[in-house]
Every structure is written in structure tokens, then in C-alpha cells.
Amino acid sequence: MDRVDEHxxxxxxxxxxxxxxxxxxxxxxxxxxxxxxKPQLVNGVIWRPSSELWKDFIPLYADGRSRIMAAECVNCxxxxxxxxxxxxxxxxxxxxxxxxxxxxxEVQFSEYGSKFRKCSSGDRTPVDRHISSSPATKRMDPxxxxxxxxxxxxxxxxxxRRMIKFGVFESSTTNLDRMIHLKETHDLNSGSExxxxxxxxxxxxxxxxxxxxxxxxxxxxxxxxxxxLKDFLNQRKCLPIGGALYNIACVDxxxxxxxxxDQPLLHLVGDILEKFIQAHMSSSPGQQQLIEVMTxxxxxxxxxxxxxxxxIYFGLEVLLHFKKAFPSEELLSAKNTRTVESxxxxxxxxxxxxxxxxxxxxxxxxxxxxxxxIIRTTLEEEASTDHSELATMVWKMQEAFDEYWQNSYVWLxxxxxxxxxxxxxxxxxxxxxxxxxxxxxxVSTVRETIWELFLEYCTAVDEPSVDRSNCDSGNVQVAGLYxxxxxxxxxHVNAQASGEVLTELDKYLDDGLLPRKDDFDVLNWxxxxxxxxxxxxxxxxxxxxxPASAVHCEAALSNEGLVVHKQWCTLNVKTIxxxxxxxxxxx
Numbered sequence: 001m002d003r004v005d006e007h008x009x010x011x012x013x014x015x016x017x018x019x020x021x022x023x024x025x026x027x028x029x030x031x032x033x034x035x036x037x038k039p040q041l042v043n044g045v046i047w048r049p050s051s052e053l054w055k056d057f058i059p060l061y062a063d064g065r066s067r068i069m070a071a072e073c074v075n076c077x078x079x080x081x082x083x084x085x086x087x088x089x090x091x092x093x094x095x096x097x098x099x100x101x102x103x104x105x106e107v108q109f110s111e112y113g114s115k116f117r118k119c120s121s122g123d124r125t126p127v128d129r130h131i132s133s134s135p136a137t138k139r140m141d142p143x144x145x146x147x148x149x150x151x152x153x154x155x156x157x158x159x160x161r162r163m164i165k166f167g168v169f170e171s172s173t174t175n176l177d178r179m180i181h182l183k184e185t186h187d188l189n190s191g192s193e194x195x196x197x198x199x200x201x202x203x204x205x206x207x208x209x210x211x212x213x214x215x216x217x218x219x220x221x222x223x224x225x226x227x228x229l230k231d232f233l234n235q236r237k238c239l240p241i242g243g244a245l246y247n248i249a250c251v252d253x254x255x256x257x258x259x260x261x262d263q264p265l266l267h268l269v270g271d272i273l274e275k276f277i278q279a280h281m282s283s284s285p286g287q288q289q290l291i292e293v294m295t296x297x298x299x300x301x302x303x304x305x306x307x308x309x310x311x312i313y314f315g316l317e318v319l320l321h322f323k324k325a326f327p328s329e330e331l332l333s334a335k336n337t338r339t340v341e342s343x344x345x346x347x348x349x350x351x352x353x354x355x356x357x358x359x360x361x362x363x364x365x366x367x368x369x370x371x372x373x374i375i376r377t378t379l380e381e382e383a384s385t386d387h388s389e390l391a392t393m394v395w396k397m398q399e400a401f402d403e404y405w406q407n408s409y410v411w412l413x414x415x416x417x418x419x420x421x422x423x424x425x426x427x428x429x430x431x432x433x434x435x436x437x438x439x440x441x442x443v444s445t446v447r448e449t450i451w452e453l454f455l456e457y458c459t460a461v462d463e464p465s466v467d468r469s470n471c472d473s474g475n476v477q478v479a480g481l482y483x484x485x486x487x488x489x490x491x492h493v494n495a496q497a498s499g500e501v502l503t504e505l506d507k508y509l510d511d512g513l514l515p516r517k518d519d520f521d522v523l524n525w526x527x528x529x530x531x532x533x534x535x536x537x538x539x540x541x542x543x544x545x546x547p548a549s550a551v552h553c554e555a556a557l558s559n560e561g562l563v564v565h566k567q568w569c570t571l572n573v574k575t576i577x578x579x580x581x582x583x584x585x586x587x
């Protein structure tokens with residue numbers, strides 16, 4: 001008889017409290033430490049009874065006992081007593097929160113997963129997938145942070161973002177070389193670096209031949225091992241134009257660092273704001289006036305865990321609206337009024353950039369240039385203020401922003417060029433404003449990058465796809481000999497064809513600009529013109545899918561980062577990964 005059948009036969013005794021001899025049993029006669037119970041292994045595999053129940057539980061035995069003493073739920077990893085009855089185990093399956101979630105979304109997740117895998121597999125033509133790493137700041141415990149890589153892609157001419165991995169990491173060194181060359185499996189429960197998880201996500205989703213760019217925060221971008229991963233991917237010819245667009249700074253990370261907690265600009269207006277709030281919260285009329293002003297504002301009140309600069313910005317908007325609604329010379333001095341207005345203008349530009357670039361709906365990359373340009377011009381205007389202390393603070397912010405601008409203007413400009421309302425005319429106009437007489441070399445760099453990328457796409461479209469995984473080393477060497485002997489012929493054919501193909505990009509740039517409309521859908525335009533620009537539309541689709549931020553919208557203005565439900569923190573990390581990814585996919 002199966003062991004679980006013996007347990008099932010004890011259900012009636014368990015309910016009545018009778019032992020097998022008919023006497024009332026003493027529940028406290030034996031106390032077992034379930035944490036010390038272990039599963040029974042047979043040939044290295046956990047042994048389970050044949051009952052369907054044990055598909056959801058792991059039977060655990062105590063030392064020296066042949067009878068099942070406890071059961072561990074494979075979903076939530078809770079351990080339950082199993083030495084007498086299994087009725088409560090069946091009840092647990094019906095109420096287990098993790099089991100219910102996984103069961104309810106299993107079909108939906110399978111459907112989404114198959115669609116995304118279908119889109120992200122196949123040959124490299126077109127190169128249509130991007131991955132961004134988003135290591136949030138939420139700490140699951142004092143020594144571990146979480147990392148949530150997401151894939152950004154255009155499917156059916158709709159921009160989509162999907163979280164494809166979740167893990168925790170510590171400040172410990174792991175061997176990326178072994179993971180790459182030996183294809184080891186990353187242990188989500190062990191401390192590691194975010195880069196290991198990123199590589200595993202690339203490998204598991206077959207994105208190595210489709211990776212266009214990597215958007216990451218400062219800690220990952222500055223990691224020396226990022227260059228090692230770039231070199232490895234370049235050796236396999238996975239990255240377009242030699243990885244020039246590979247390691248892009250996360251705009252959320254950059255902007256938050258500019259207006260960080262220790263920003264003197266915030267301290268300058270913080271005292272003014274605190275005095276204003278204290279003065280009007282101390283009396284009922286003042287409170288009523290504040291409530292009236294805040295009610296009439298369209299700006300959303302920041303959450304409790306919002307970043308300090310966001311809270312100060314909201315307070316400054318309240319202060320200025322209050323001053324307009326209830327004019328009073330005693331409210332603010334003329335000097336303080338100018339200071340508040342200047343700081344509020346700066347923070348307003350940052351806030352609107354966050355809303356546009358890190359919002360709940362994935363924006364296309366063609367809008368990034370202008371949103372960041374607004375910040376640049378705002379800093380320039382406020383740096384010319386008569387307030388010397390404020391001007392010095394703004395100049396330091398401007399210096400930090402210009403560093404980001406110098407490193408990012410190429411890919412930001414490339415996306416804007418592929419907007420038929422702007423093209424190169426817009427970039428030339430803006431870069432002349434930014435760099436003056438030196439603008440020509442910057443425009444030339446953007447132009448050369450776009451042409452180089454376009455030529456690479458033309459080559460990818462012309463080349464037949466080859467399944468390299470089925471080629472042994474001998475075949476590769478022989479093929480290499482023939483390839484070298486015919487290299488001059490390939491160059492001759494490509495040279496003849498290039499004159500015809502290049503006209504596609506020339507034609508797009510020579511065509512007139514479209515009228516500027518706020519509701520313009522750039523992806524829809526490229527879909528409608530894909531027959532006119534077959535190769536260029538593929539390139540545009542990939543560039544426009546580059547995300548500005550590696551951080552999810554709910555974490556952009558929050559100190560907490562991407563929040564994992566409190567009750568999930570006790571679960572196995574693989575279970576948390578399933579829950580977090582499922583929650584993201586079915587939103």
C-alpha cells in the first residue's frame with residue numbers, strides 16, 4: 001500500500017482525535033522539529049508517493065523514522081505536519097496564495113511567453129529586440145538588492161516592454177567567464193552581480209543575436225565586466241556597429257543624481273518651504289487655504305516614499321499657487337520669491353521629463369531629445385540669474401547634465417532624425433544652439449553613425465541566415481577558406497548594389513518634413529511606409545524602441561524602487577521571479 005494511502009486512512013482519526021487503539025491521543029506527547037526533517041532521495045531524486053497530492057508537496061522524514069513526518073509546499077515553501085493526516089494539506093492547496101496565482105495565470109503567461117519567444121527567436125534579420133537592465137533600489141534584506149532586466153521591442157508595430165528576469169545580488173565576485181563559456185546555470189539564491197543575471201536573461205531568451213542596446217544604471221555601467229560582456233558579444237557579431245549603442249546611461253539614474261539628496265539647491269528652498277508650511281498649518285484658516293489651493297491644482301501629490309526633490313517641487317508649486325490665490329507681501333520677500341520661482345522652474349523641467357520618459361506607457365525614442373533639451377535650456381536660463389549662490393548651484397547641475405549630453409547626443413539625435421517631422425534639419429538646428437561653431441563635427445558624427453548603421457542593416461537583409469549552432473568546427477574552417485577566396489567578389493557585388501540601396505535613406509532625408517502634430521504616431525507612420533522604405537523601416541523600428549530608462553515607472557520617482565509584496569519576501573527567489581514577471585506581463 002502506498003504510504004500516502006495509509007495517511008489518508010487516518011483522516012477520520014485525525015478529525016475525531018482518536019488514536020488507532022481507540023484512546024484519545026496526546027498531541028503534545030512528541031514534538032518534532034520540522035526544520036530538521038529532510039526529503040528522501042532515491043538515485044539523487046526526491047521520492048514521492050504516487051498520490052496526486054504529492055505533486056504539490058515534498059514529503060519530509062525525520063532521522064530514524066520511515067514515516068512521513070512533514071510536507072513542504074512546492075509553491076510557498078511552508079512546512080506542515082503530515083505524520084497523521086493529509087486533509088489539511090489538501091485544504092492548504094486550495095488556499096495557498098502562490099498556487100492560486102500560478103494556476104490562474106498559467107494559460108495567460110504561456111500565451112504571452114510563446115508570442116514573445118516567437119518574436120525574439122529566429123535569424124538576425126531584422127535586429128528587432130532590445131534589452132534594458134533595471135536594478136531597482138528596493139532591498140529585500142540589508143545585504144541584498146534586486147535586479148529586474150526587461151526587454152523592450154516593437155511587435156506588430158506596437159512598442160512593448162516585458163520583465164524577463166528577476167534576481168537578488170550581493171557585493172560578491174562571481175565568474176562571468178564560466179557562465180559565458182561553460183553555460184552554467186545561475187543560482188538565484190546565491191549572491192552575485194547584476195551582470196550575471198543580465199547575461200542569463202540574454203541567454204535564456206535567445207537575445208544574444210538580437211541585442212541592440214543595453215540601458216543600465218551607473219553601478220552597472222561603470223562595472224569593468226560590462227566591457228567584457230561587450231567584447232564577448234562583439235566577437236560573436238551580436239552588436240550593431242561594434243556596440244556603439246551598447247552601454248547607454250539610464251536617464252532616470254542620471255537626472256536623479258543631478259537633483260540628489262545632497263543637492264544644495266534643495267536645501268536653499270527647503271528652509272523657505274518649511275517656514276511657509278509651519279506658518280499656515282498652525283491655524284485653521286491657514287489650513288483651509290492650503291487645502292483649497294491643493295484641491296484646485298492638477299499636479300498629483302507625491303507618495304510618502306517619493307524622492308525628496310519631488311516632494312520639494314510639489315511644495316514649491318503649492319507655495320506659488322498660494323501666493324497667486326492669496327497675495328500678501330508678508331508671505332515671501334522679493335528675493336525669496338525669485339529664488340523659489342527659479343528653483344521651481346528647474347524642478348518642473350525635471351518632473352515633466354520624468355513623466356514623459358519614465359511614464360507607465362512606453363514612449364518611443366524620438367521624443368527623448370526634445371524632453372532633455374528642455375532641461376538643458378532651463379538650466380542655461382536659470383544659471384544667468386543675479387542670485388550668485390543660486391547661479392553657482394545651477395552651474396554645477398549644468399556641468400553634470402552636459403556630461404550626460406556629450407555621451408548621449410548621438411543616439412538621441414539618431415532617434416530624432418527618424419522622426420519624419422524633424423530629420424536632420426532639426427538636429428542641425430539644435431546642435432548649432434548647443435555647440436555653436438563646433439556644431440559641424442557633432443552633426444557629422446550623427447550623420448556618420450546613421451549611415452554606418454543603415455549600411456549594416458542593408459548587409460543583414462541581403463545575407464542569408466545561417467544556423468551556426470549546427471556547424472561543427474571542421475565545417476567552419478573549410479567555409480572560412482572559401483569565404484576568404486571569394487571576399488573580393490563579395491565586395492564587388494556589394495559595391496554595385498550599394499548605390500541602389502543607399503537611395504532609400506537619401507530619399508527619406510530628401511523628402512519634405514511632415515507637419516508637427518502632438519498626436520503623431522511615429523511607429524504607425526513607419527508601418528504605413530514600410531514598403532517605401534523596407535530596410536530603413538526595420539532600422540527605425542529598432543532605434544525607436546530604445547528605452548530612456550532602465551527603471552520601471554513605479555520606481556522612477558520613488559525611494560523604494562520596484563516594490564516586492566511584503567508576503568513574497570519569505571518565498572524562494574525563483575518563486576518571486578515567477579510572480580514578479582507574471583504580474584508585469586498581465587498588466
